[in-house]
Amino acid sequence: MITVTALKKNFGARTAVNQVSFEVEKGTVLGFLGPNGAGKTTTIRMIAGFLMPTEGSVTVLGHDVQADPVSAQRQIGYMPERTPLYEDMTVEGFLRFIAEVRGYRGAERTERADQAIRACMLDSVRHQVIDTLSKGYRQRTCLAQAILHDPPVLLLDEPTEGLDPNQKQVVREMIARMASEKVIIISTHVLEEVEAICNRVIIISNGSVVADGTPAALKQRSKHYNEVHLSLGSASGPAVKALSALDEVQRVEVVAERDTTCELRITPKQQAPVIAAVLKAVASHGWPVTNLKVDGGRLEEVFRQITRTEDAA
Numbered sequence: 001m002i003t004v005t006a007l008k009k010n011f012g013a014r015t016a017v018n019q020v021s022f023e024v025e026k027g028t029v030l031g032f033l034g035p036n037g038a039g040k041t042t043t044i045r046m047i048a049g050f051l052m053p054t055e056g057s058v059t060v061l062g063h064d065v066q067a068d069p070v071s072a073q074r075q076i077g078y079m080p081e082r083t084p085l086y087e088d089m090t091v092e093g094f095l096r097f098i099a100e101v102r103g104y105r106g107a108e109r110t111e112r113a114d115q116a117i118r119a120c121m122l123d124s125v126r127h128q129v130i131d132t133l134s135k136g137y138r139q140r141t142c143l144a145q146a147i148l149h150d151p152p153v154l155l156l157d158e159p160t161e162g163l164d165p166n167q168k169q170v171v172r173e174m175i176a177r178m179a180s181e182k183v184i185i186i187s188t189h190v191l192e193e194v195e196a197i198c199n200r201v202i203i204i205s206n207g208s209v210v211a212d213g214t215p216a217a218l219k220q221r222s223k224h225y226n227e228v229h230l231s232l233g234s235a236s237g238p239a240v241k242a243l244s245a246l247d248e249v250q251r252v253e254v255v256a257e258r259d260t261t262c263e264l265r266i267t268p269k270q271q272a273p274v275i276a277a278v279l280k281a282v283a284s285h286g287w288p289v290t291n292l293k294v295d296g297g298r299l300e301e302v303f304r305q306i307t308r309t310e311d312a313a
Protein backbone atom coordinates (compact mmCIF):
# COMPACT_ATOMS: atom_id res chain seq x y z
CA MET A 1 0.00 0.00 0.00
CA ILE A 2 2.96 2.33 0.54
CA THR A 3 6.17 2.22 -1.45
CA VAL A 4 9.06 4.47 -0.46
CA THR A 5 11.96 4.42 -2.90
CA ALA A 6 15.42 5.87 -2.26
CA LEU A 7 14.01 8.85 -0.41
CA LYS A 8 16.46 11.62 0.34
CA LYS A 9 16.16 15.08 1.88
CA ASN A 10 18.86 17.69 2.19
CA PHE A 11 18.47 20.82 4.28
CA GLY A 12 21.29 22.96 2.95
CA ALA A 13 24.48 20.98 3.41
CA ARG A 14 22.87 18.60 5.89
CA THR A 15 21.33 15.31 4.75
CA ALA A 16 18.39 14.64 7.09
CA VAL A 17 17.12 11.54 5.23
CA ASN A 18 19.37 9.39 3.10
CA GLN A 19 18.29 6.62 0.68
CA VAL A 20 15.34 5.39 2.70
CA SER A 21 13.40 2.59 1.00
CA PHE A 22 10.64 0.30 2.27
CA GLU A 23 7.22 -1.12 1.41
CA VAL A 24 4.30 -1.51 3.76
CA GLU A 25 1.29 -3.84 3.43
CA LYS A 26 -2.23 -3.59 4.86
CA GLY A 27 -2.56 -4.67 8.49
CA THR A 28 0.90 -3.37 9.32
CA VAL A 29 1.49 -1.12 12.27
CA LEU A 30 4.96 0.10 11.49
CA GLY A 31 6.97 1.67 14.28
CA PHE A 32 9.34 4.24 12.88
CA LEU A 33 11.87 4.25 15.65
CA GLY A 34 14.92 6.42 16.11
CA PRO A 35 16.65 8.91 18.39
CA ASN A 36 15.69 12.58 18.24
CA GLY A 37 16.97 14.13 15.03
CA ALA A 38 17.20 10.78 13.21
CA GLY A 39 14.91 11.92 10.39
CA LYS A 40 11.55 10.39 11.36
CA THR A 41 9.46 13.54 11.01
CA THR A 42 11.17 14.53 7.77
CA THR A 43 10.41 11.10 6.25
CA ILE A 44 6.78 11.13 7.40
CA ARG A 45 6.26 14.63 6.03
CA MET A 46 7.56 13.48 2.64
CA ILE A 47 5.22 10.46 2.68
CA ALA A 48 2.35 12.76 3.59
CA GLY A 49 3.19 15.06 0.70
CA PHE A 50 3.96 18.06 2.89
CA LEU A 51 7.64 18.20 2.05
CA MET A 52 9.31 17.73 -1.34
CA PRO A 53 12.04 15.08 -1.38
CA THR A 54 15.44 16.06 -2.73
CA GLU A 55 15.50 12.66 -4.44
CA GLY A 56 13.40 9.50 -4.51
CA SER A 57 9.68 8.84 -4.61
CA VAL A 58 6.69 7.73 -2.57
CA THR A 59 3.53 6.04 -3.81
CA VAL A 60 0.44 5.53 -1.67
CA LEU A 61 -2.05 2.98 -3.06
CA GLY A 62 -0.50 3.53 -6.46
CA HIS A 63 -0.67 7.34 -6.35
CA ASP A 64 2.65 9.11 -6.68
CA VAL A 65 2.77 11.64 -3.86
CA GLN A 66 4.73 14.21 -5.88
CA ALA A 67 3.00 13.77 -9.24
CA ASP A 68 -0.53 13.51 -7.86
CA PRO A 69 -0.57 14.81 -4.28
CA VAL A 70 -4.34 15.35 -4.12
CA SER A 71 -5.16 11.69 -4.92
CA ALA A 72 -2.42 10.45 -2.60
CA GLN A 73 -3.48 12.69 0.27
CA ARG A 74 -7.06 11.44 0.02
CA GLN A 75 -5.71 8.04 1.09
CA ILE A 76 -3.77 9.47 4.03
CA GLY A 77 -4.63 10.62 7.52
CA TYR A 78 -1.74 12.61 8.92
CA MET A 79 -1.20 13.58 12.53
CA PRO A 80 1.82 15.91 12.61
CA GLU A 81 4.07 16.41 15.63
CA ARG A 82 2.20 19.64 16.30
CA THR A 83 -1.23 19.68 14.71
CA PRO A 84 -2.46 23.20 14.05
CA LEU A 85 -5.65 23.39 16.09
CA TYR A 86 -8.03 26.34 16.02
CA GLU A 87 -7.89 27.19 19.69
CA ASP A 88 -11.14 29.15 19.91
CA MET A 89 -13.26 26.49 18.18
CA THR A 90 -15.08 23.73 20.02
CA VAL A 91 -14.00 20.15 19.33
CA GLU A 92 -17.19 19.54 17.38
CA GLY A 93 -16.92 22.84 15.50
CA PHE A 94 -13.32 22.12 14.56
CA LEU A 95 -14.06 18.60 13.31
CA ARG A 96 -17.06 19.81 11.29
CA PHE A 97 -14.82 22.49 9.83
CA ILE A 98 -12.21 19.88 8.90
CA ALA A 99 -14.97 17.72 7.37
CA GLU A 100 -15.99 20.65 5.22
CA VAL A 101 -12.41 21.31 4.15
CA ARG A 102 -12.22 17.67 3.08
CA GLY A 103 -15.28 18.15 0.89
CA TYR A 104 -18.16 16.81 2.99
CA ARG A 105 -21.44 18.74 3.00
CA GLY A 106 -24.75 18.67 4.88
CA ALA A 107 -25.63 15.54 6.84
CA GLU A 108 -22.46 13.74 5.74
CA ARG A 109 -20.33 16.51 7.18
CA THR A 110 -22.07 16.18 10.55
CA GLU A 111 -21.90 12.40 10.43
CA ARG A 112 -18.16 12.38 9.64
CA ALA A 113 -17.43 14.66 12.59
CA ASP A 114 -19.65 12.53 14.87
CA GLN A 115 -17.91 9.34 13.82
CA ALA A 116 -14.49 10.81 14.53
CA ILE A 117 -15.73 12.05 17.93
CA ARG A 118 -16.98 8.56 18.79
CA ALA A 119 -13.87 6.77 17.54
CA CYS A 120 -11.61 9.02 19.59
CA MET A 121 -13.89 9.08 22.63
CA LEU A 122 -14.34 12.84 22.60
CA ASP A 123 -18.06 12.91 23.49
CA SER A 124 -17.54 14.42 26.91
CA VAL A 125 -15.61 17.38 25.49
CA ARG A 126 -17.32 17.90 22.13
CA HIS A 127 -18.68 21.32 23.12
CA GLN A 128 -15.52 22.41 24.90
CA VAL A 129 -13.25 25.07 23.40
CA ILE A 130 -9.99 23.51 22.19
CA ASP A 131 -7.85 26.02 24.08
CA THR A 132 -9.19 24.60 27.38
CA LEU A 133 -8.57 20.90 26.62
CA SER A 134 -6.10 18.77 28.54
CA LYS A 135 -3.12 17.41 26.60
CA GLY A 136 -4.73 13.97 26.28
CA TYR A 137 -7.90 15.36 24.71
CA ARG A 138 -5.89 17.65 22.46
CA GLN A 139 -3.96 14.68 21.10
CA ARG A 140 -7.21 12.77 20.56
CA THR A 141 -8.66 15.78 18.71
CA CYS A 142 -5.56 15.71 16.47
CA LEU A 143 -6.11 12.01 15.90
CA ALA A 144 -9.79 12.62 15.18
CA GLN A 145 -8.97 15.06 12.37
CA ALA A 146 -6.51 12.51 10.93
CA ILE A 147 -9.09 9.69 10.75
CA LEU A 148 -12.10 11.85 9.83
CA HIS A 149 -12.20 10.78 6.15
CA ASP A 150 -11.50 7.15 7.14
CA PRO A 151 -8.25 6.94 5.19
CA PRO A 152 -6.61 3.55 4.58
CA VAL A 153 -3.22 4.99 5.55
CA LEU A 154 -2.47 6.71 8.86
CA LEU A 155 0.76 8.58 9.53
CA LEU A 156 1.09 9.44 13.20
CA ASP A 157 4.09 11.46 14.30
CA GLU A 158 4.76 10.74 17.99
CA PRO A 159 1.06 10.33 18.80
CA THR A 160 1.55 9.73 22.52
CA GLU A 161 4.29 12.28 23.15
CA GLY A 162 3.72 14.23 26.35
CA LEU A 163 0.83 12.08 27.58
CA ASP A 164 0.63 10.43 30.98
CA PRO A 165 0.61 6.60 31.12
CA ASN A 166 -3.21 6.34 31.22
CA GLN A 167 -3.65 8.70 28.29
CA LYS A 168 -0.96 6.82 26.35
CA GLN A 169 -2.82 3.60 26.93
CA VAL A 170 -6.07 5.09 25.58
CA VAL A 171 -4.40 6.34 22.40
CA ARG A 172 -2.61 3.02 21.89
CA GLU A 173 -5.86 1.11 22.24
CA MET A 174 -7.47 3.37 19.64
CA ILE A 175 -4.60 2.73 17.25
CA ALA A 176 -4.75 -1.03 17.87
CA ARG A 177 -8.48 -1.06 17.10
CA MET A 178 -7.94 0.55 13.70
CA ALA A 179 -4.92 -1.56 12.81
CA SER A 180 -6.37 -4.51 10.90
CA GLU A 181 -8.07 -2.32 8.29
CA LYS A 182 -5.22 0.06 7.61
CA VAL A 183 -1.58 0.75 7.22
CA ILE A 184 -0.39 2.73 10.20
CA ILE A 185 3.03 4.30 10.51
CA ILE A 186 3.90 5.64 13.94
CA SER A 187 7.06 7.54 14.58
CA THR A 188 8.37 7.26 18.09
CA HIS A 189 11.50 7.21 20.18
CA VAL A 190 9.68 5.18 22.84
CA LEU A 191 10.58 1.49 22.77
CA GLU A 192 7.67 0.32 24.88
CA GLU A 193 5.33 1.83 22.28
CA VAL A 194 6.84 -0.34 19.58
CA GLU A 195 6.53 -3.44 21.75
CA ALA A 196 2.94 -2.56 22.68
CA ILE A 197 1.40 -1.91 19.27
CA CYS A 198 3.73 -2.46 16.31
CA ASN A 199 4.06 -5.63 14.25
CA ARG A 200 7.00 -4.21 12.33
CA VAL A 201 9.74 -1.82 13.25
CA ILE A 202 12.15 0.21 11.16
CA ILE A 203 15.01 1.75 13.08
CA ILE A 204 16.32 4.95 11.55
CA SER A 205 19.60 6.49 12.61
CA ASN A 206 21.28 9.53 11.06
CA GLY A 207 18.72 9.54 8.26
CA SER A 208 19.28 5.92 7.20
CA VAL A 209 17.39 2.69 7.81
CA VAL A 210 19.61 0.53 10.01
CA ALA A 211 17.16 -2.27 10.89
CA ASP A 212 13.83 -3.54 9.59
CA GLY A 213 11.85 -6.47 11.00
CA THR A 214 9.34 -7.64 13.58
CA PRO A 215 9.99 -6.56 17.17
CA ALA A 216 10.58 -10.24 18.03
CA ALA A 217 13.15 -10.67 15.25
CA LEU A 218 14.99 -7.53 16.30
CA LYS A 219 15.05 -8.67 19.90
CA GLN A 220 16.80 -11.83 18.74
CA ARG A 221 19.78 -9.67 17.86
CA SER A 222 20.17 -8.87 21.55
CA LYS A 223 23.21 -10.45 23.16
CA HIS A 224 20.90 -11.72 25.92
CA TYR A 225 18.68 -13.63 23.50
CA ASN A 226 18.09 -17.23 24.70
CA GLU A 227 19.97 -16.77 27.96
CA VAL A 228 18.48 -18.93 30.70
CA HIS A 229 17.97 -17.58 34.22
CA LEU A 230 17.78 -20.43 36.69
CA SER A 231 17.10 -20.17 40.43
CA LEU A 232 17.82 -23.17 42.65
CA GLY A 233 17.09 -23.97 46.27
CA SER A 234 20.63 -25.27 46.69
CA ALA A 235 24.24 -24.14 46.55
CA SER A 236 25.53 -23.21 43.09
CA GLY A 237 28.69 -25.34 42.93
CA PRO A 238 27.47 -28.64 41.46
CA ALA A 239 25.05 -26.98 39.03
CA VAL A 240 27.68 -24.55 37.71
CA LYS A 241 30.06 -27.41 37.13
CA ALA A 242 27.52 -29.65 35.35
CA LEU A 243 25.98 -26.87 33.24
CA SER A 244 29.36 -25.44 32.19
CA ALA A 245 30.25 -28.86 30.81
CA LEU A 246 27.29 -28.92 28.41
CA ASP A 247 28.14 -28.59 24.69
CA GLU A 248 25.45 -25.93 24.15
CA VAL A 249 26.65 -23.69 26.97
CA GLN A 250 29.10 -20.85 26.52
CA ARG A 251 29.26 -19.71 30.13
CA VAL A 252 27.52 -19.95 33.50
CA GLU A 253 27.55 -17.03 35.92
CA VAL A 254 26.37 -16.93 39.52
CA VAL A 255 24.16 -13.84 39.70
CA ALA A 256 23.29 -14.26 43.40
CA GLU A 257 24.10 -16.79 46.09
CA ARG A 258 22.93 -17.30 49.67
CA ASP A 259 23.33 -20.28 52.02
CA THR A 260 20.91 -22.63 50.30
CA THR A 261 19.77 -20.69 47.23
CA CYS A 262 21.41 -19.43 44.08
CA GLU A 263 20.60 -17.69 40.82
CA LEU A 264 22.45 -18.62 37.65
CA ARG A 265 22.70 -17.00 34.25
CA ILE A 266 23.41 -19.52 31.52
CA THR A 267 24.66 -18.05 28.23
CA PRO A 268 24.32 -20.28 25.18
CA LYS A 269 26.82 -20.54 22.35
CA GLN A 270 25.85 -18.27 19.42
CA GLN A 271 22.55 -17.36 21.11
CA ALA A 272 21.16 -20.81 20.20
CA PRO A 273 18.31 -22.28 22.27
CA VAL A 274 19.77 -23.92 25.37
CA ILE A 275 16.68 -24.44 27.51
CA ALA A 276 16.18 -28.09 26.48
CA ALA A 277 19.74 -29.00 27.53
CA VAL A 278 19.31 -27.14 30.82
CA LEU A 279 16.03 -28.92 31.58
CA LYS A 280 17.65 -32.28 30.87
CA ALA A 281 20.45 -31.50 33.30
CA VAL A 282 17.96 -30.31 35.92
CA ALA A 283 15.97 -33.55 35.59
CA SER A 284 18.95 -35.89 35.68
CA HIS A 285 20.51 -34.20 38.74
CA GLY A 286 17.23 -33.54 40.53
CA TRP A 287 18.14 -29.93 41.43
CA PRO A 288 15.44 -28.05 43.37
CA VAL A 289 14.36 -25.42 40.80
CA THR A 290 12.52 -22.38 42.21
CA ASN A 291 12.45 -20.21 39.08
CA LEU A 292 13.29 -20.53 35.41
CA LYS A 293 13.14 -17.95 32.64
CA VAL A 294 14.36 -17.73 29.05
CA ASP A 295 15.39 -14.26 27.89
CA GLY A 296 13.48 -13.22 24.76
CA GLY A 297 16.01 -10.48 24.02
CA ARG A 298 15.79 -6.80 24.81
CA LEU A 299 14.77 -4.26 22.21
CA GLU A 300 16.31 -1.45 24.20
CA GLU A 301 19.71 -3.03 24.03
CA VAL A 302 19.46 -3.69 20.29
CA PHE A 303 18.29 -0.12 19.73
CA ARG A 304 21.20 1.33 21.72
CA GLN A 305 23.70 -0.87 19.95
CA ILE A 306 22.41 0.03 16.50
CA THR A 307 22.05 3.77 17.11
CA ARG A 308 25.12 4.19 19.31
CA THR A 309 27.04 6.44 16.91
CA GLU A 310 24.18 8.93 17.01
CA ASP A 311 24.03 8.87 20.81
CA ALA A 312 27.67 9.78 20.98
CA ALA A 313 27.20 12.77 18.64
Ligand SMILES: Nc1ncnc2c1ncn2[C@@H]1O[C@H](COP(=O)(O)OP(=O)(O)O)[C@@H](O)[C@H]1O
Pocket residue numbers: 011016034035036037038039040041042043
Ligand atom coordinates in the same frame (compact mmCIF):
# COMPACT_ATOMS: atom_id res chain seq x y z
N1 LIG B 1 13.07 22.51 7.99
C1 LIG B 1 14.29 22.13 8.37
N2 LIG B 1 15.38 22.88 8.09
C2 LIG B 1 16.61 22.47 8.43
N3 LIG B 1 16.88 21.35 9.10
C3 LIG B 1 15.85 20.55 9.43
C4 LIG B 1 14.50 20.91 9.08
N4 LIG B 1 13.69 19.93 9.53
C5 LIG B 1 14.49 19.02 10.13
N5 LIG B 1 15.78 19.39 10.07
C6 LIG B 1 16.93 18.62 10.57
O1 LIG B 1 16.86 17.33 10.02
C7 LIG B 1 17.24 16.35 10.98
C8 LIG B 1 16.12 15.34 11.16
O2 LIG B 1 15.04 15.96 11.81
P1 LIG B 1 13.66 15.25 12.09
O3 LIG B 1 13.19 14.59 10.84
O4 LIG B 1 12.76 16.23 12.72
O5 LIG B 1 14.09 14.12 13.14
P2 LIG B 1 13.20 13.26 14.16
O6 LIG B 1 11.77 13.47 13.81
O7 LIG B 1 13.68 11.88 13.97
O8 LIG B 1 13.52 13.77 15.53
C9 LIG B 1 17.59 17.11 12.25
O9 LIG B 1 18.97 17.30 12.28
C10 LIG B 1 16.85 18.41 12.07
O10 LIG B 1 17.51 19.45 12.78
Ligand SMILES: [Mg+2]
Pocket residue numbers: 040041042081157187
Ligand atom coordinates in the same frame (compact mmCIF):
# COMPACT_ATOMS: atom_id res chain seq x y z
MG1 LIG C 1 10.19 14.12 14.95
